[in-house]
Amino acid sequence: MLRHFELFLACRYLKKKRLAFFSIAAVALSVAMLIVVSSVTGGFVKQYRVACHSSYGDIIISADSLMGFPYYDELVTQARKLDGLREATAVIKLPGLLRIDQPGRFKLFVKGVQVLGIEPKSYSQITNFKAGLWKQSKLDAPPSLALPDKLPDNPYLKGVKLRGACIVGVEVVCNRSSDASYHRKKDLYNSPVIISVMALKRTGLIDVDATVRYPFLLIDDFEASVPLITEPTVYIPFALAQKMSRMLEYHDDDAARTKPARASQVQILAEPDADLQELKKRLREIWDKIAWDNAYLGGAMVFETWDEQEGIASFIAQFERERTLMTILFGIMGVVSVFLIFCIFFVIVTEKIPDIGIIKSVGGSSAAVGRIFFVYAGAVGVVGAFLGLAMGWPFVVHINAIHDWVAQTFDWRVYDAAVLLFPYIPNEVDWYATTIIMIAALVGSLIGSMIPAARAALMKPIQALRYE
Amino acid sequence: MNNTIIRAENLVKTYTTGPEVLRILRGLELSVRPGEFLAVTGVSGSGKSTLLHLLGLLDECDSGRIYFDEQDVSALSRAQRDRLRNRQIGFVFQFYHLLPELTVLENTMLPAMVTNSTFSWLGSRAKLRKQALEILNQLSLADRAKHRPAQLSGGEQQRTAIARALINKPRLLLADEPTGNLDLDTGARILDLLETLNSQHNQTIVMVSHDPDTANRAHRCLHLEQGQIHNCS
Numbered sequence A: 001m002l003r004h005f006e007l008f009l010a011c012r013y014l015k016k017k018r019l020a021f022f023s024i025a026a027v028a029l030s031v032a033m034l035i036v037v038s039s040v041t042g043g044f045v046k047q048y049r050v051a052c053h054s055s056y057g058d059i060i061i062s063a064d065s066l067m068g069f070p071y072y073d074e075l076v077t078q079a080r081k082l083d084g085l086r087e088a089t090a091v092i093k094l095p096g097l098l099r100i101d102q103p104g105r106f107k108l109f110v111k112g113v114q115v116l117g118i119e120p121k122s123y124s125q126i127t128n129f130k131a132g133l134w135k136q137s138k139l140d141a142p143p144s145l146a147l148p149d150k151l152p153d154n155p156y157l158k159g160v161k162l163r164g165a166c167i168v169g170v171e172v173v174c175n176r177s178s179d180a181s182y183h184r185k186k187d188l189y190n191s192p193v194i195i196s197v198m199a200l201k202r203t204g205l206i207d208v209d210a211t212v213r214y215p216f217l218l219i220d221d222f223e224a225s226v227p228l229i230t231e232p233t234v235y236i237p238f239a240l241a242q243k244m245s246r247m248l249e250y251h252d253d254d255a256a257r258t259k260p261a262r263a264s265q266v267q268i269l270a271e272p273d274a275d276l277q278e279l280k281k282r283l284r285e286i287w288d289k290i291a292w293d294n295a296y297l298g299g300a301m302v303f304e305t306w307d308e309q310e311g312i313a314s315f316i317a318q319f320e321r322e323r324t325l326m327t328i329l330f331g332i333m334g335v336v337s338v339f340l341i342f343c344i345f346f347v348i349v350t351e352k353i354p355d356i357g358i359i360k361s362v363g364g365s366s367a368a369v370g371r372i373f374f375v376y377a378g379a380v381g382v383v384g385a386f387l388g389l390a391m392g393w394p395f396v397v398h399i400n401a402i403h404d405w406v407a408q409t410f411d412w413r414v415y416d417a418a419v420l421l422f423p424y425i426p427n428e429v430d431w432y433a434t435t436i437i438m439i440a441a442l443v444g445s446l447i448g449s450m451i452p453a454a455r456a457a458l459m460k461p462i463q464a465l466r467y468e
Numbered sequence B: 001m002n003n004t005i006i007r008a009e010n011l012v013k014t015y016t017t018g019p020e021v022l023r024i025l026r027g028l029e030l031s032v033r034p035g036e037f038l039a040v041t042g043v044s045g046s047g048k049s050t051l052l053h054l055l056g057l058l059d060e061c062d063s064g065r066i067y068f069d070e071q072d073v074s075a076l077s078r079a080q081r082d083r084l085r086n087r088q089i090g091f092v093f094q095f096y097h098l099l100p101e102l103t104v105l106e107n108t109m110l111p112a113m114v115t116n117s118t119f120s121w122l123g124s125r126a127k128l129r130k131q132a133l134e135i136l137n138q139l140s141l142a143d144r145a146k147h148r149p150a151q152l153s154g155g156e157q158q159r160t161a162i163a164r165a166l167i168n169k170p171r172l173l174l175a176d177e178p179t180g181n182l183d184l185d186t187g188a189r190i191l192d193l194l195e196t197l198n199s200q201h202n203q204t205i206v207m208v209s210h211d212p213d214t215a216n217r218a219h220r221c222l223h224l225e226q227g228q229i230h231n232c233s
């Protein structure tokens, strides 16, 4: 049991020793540093995962071919009945070109894009599509790719036979500045653009005589949450994409039968607590049955959870490797911090060895001496850890403001959103890592003080008294 | 035989520093009866402090035995020896050894604090404080109670050390040169105090001093020479 004089002496040492304040400061700074670094780097991985996840939903079923796969509507219908599944939507993906059709106002502007045919309502339930829209994100209604009832008054629309409306990825038409904002050219919106895609023959070869090009009204733009890894994309209505890519139902004269319409992907949103691997298995079963029932022997199908997709998986793996590297670096920093704390306590306790001799000479036990320094180090550890939290937490939360201030005051921008993935530095405290760091600081303080204290406590009183 | 409070039998203590072996105590025999006021003299470096440290259980001898109340202390557990040091023995160091962070009053009360658990401390705190102040008063230190050792003169520190040794009313008081740093007048008052303690409270005292006049105030005088004890001539 802790005796009064042990507590009394520990408190007195804490109050009277400047070294105690230095050791508290050392613990606090180490803790704050580790909290900031682990929260920020951990935040990048988390931010990246969240962003990717919200761009794709949970499970993606795709044909391993530009030709797509049939019976997608049946797959969607049946999938929607599955337990643990919230929504499913078919998507068409095809490579294409986008041309801004405003002669005289913009220089001839053509870009290679990925054309994505979507059903905006269900697509935006599965992904964060709506949140990324410049104009429509502010509306209550689900996003729409319909032409407005009354076309805008725009000279460039004269004589243009619009097929539909499109939404472009913001990176297609704007450049990203270092504060992560986009400078939008207002004249681009509510104007016509031409999207052309290569027409594929049913044999899968390019139909050189018939390139498909449709005029669209550019109504909005979409800012993806992971801009630099998504391809430049243009969103158009699913039906139009299907038509442009010739994935519509058609009658095969040779086989004398009707071939069903096709899609490139079906994207799935699961319930938050659903087991994605299990769900994936069920979806595959559904698909196998549909294929069997329809005697479809087409190309390979790929069933992937969002993070298994090729580009993302390797990217995440890269992030995880970086994180492992970071963890090792932290480990080293942590060890250095603990060693620093150890050194400070070693000095403190060593300086107090004659005191220990006095305490023992008046009958204080070795255990009592140990407890004095245990309380002392525990107090330093606890105060230091919480002080570190008090410094690290607000720093993480306000890290972007702090960074902006540094950037403005010293003209020194470390985090350049123009070239980095995310517009902001992650500013959420990683509480799991923080808890570990704080406990480690406390344990480090205790161990750091216990070793020299135990050494001193086991000395004969006279040895301790004479210690130099 | 059961009339000694502390008894040393064939004490041997050597210090080895490198190739040199210093044989300080060479089979020393000593016994102290309860209520005795004993002085130990000897030239500087003869081993007086070494002997007192062994008697105060602050150090361990190479061979020989020490009996406290006819109980072999080497047979005691650590806790029992700690207890003995705390309750039965008061030690006045030649070099005071006060805790620099504590005031004179707190230094004086330290052994009493060590004795008491948190609970009993809360109960007896006021009483012990009064006792400590009384002792300090006797030692003319009452007005220094709130000072720290660093603010005191050598003599004041020595008196604080004496006060600390007395607070737990130990049966055996071991004093290493208790008047060594005091002027004649103050030294005489300290000796008066020790004499009073001895005569009125039957306090057993073993006092080390190199000064024959001081040693003569004791009832019995022993001389330490060549690691052995002799009667003073």
Ligand SMILES: Nc1ncnc2c1ncn2[C@@H]1O[C@H](COP(=O)(O)OP(=O)(O)OP(=O)(O)O)[C@@H](O)[C@H]1O
Pocket: A466, B015, B016, B017, B022, B024, B042, B043, B044, B045, B046, B047, B048, B049, B050, B051, B094, B210
């Ligand atoms: N830890 C030690 N290591 C080596 N030698 C020591 C140690 N402690 C004491 N000595 C030696 O032992 C001898 C006796 O020391 P001690 O302190 O007992 O002498 P003393 O009789 O008290 O002298 P003084 O009158 O000067 O206080 C001295 O020569 C001293 O150098």
Ligand SMILES: [Mg+2]
Pocket: B048, B049, B050, B094, B176
């Ligand atoms: Mg001495």
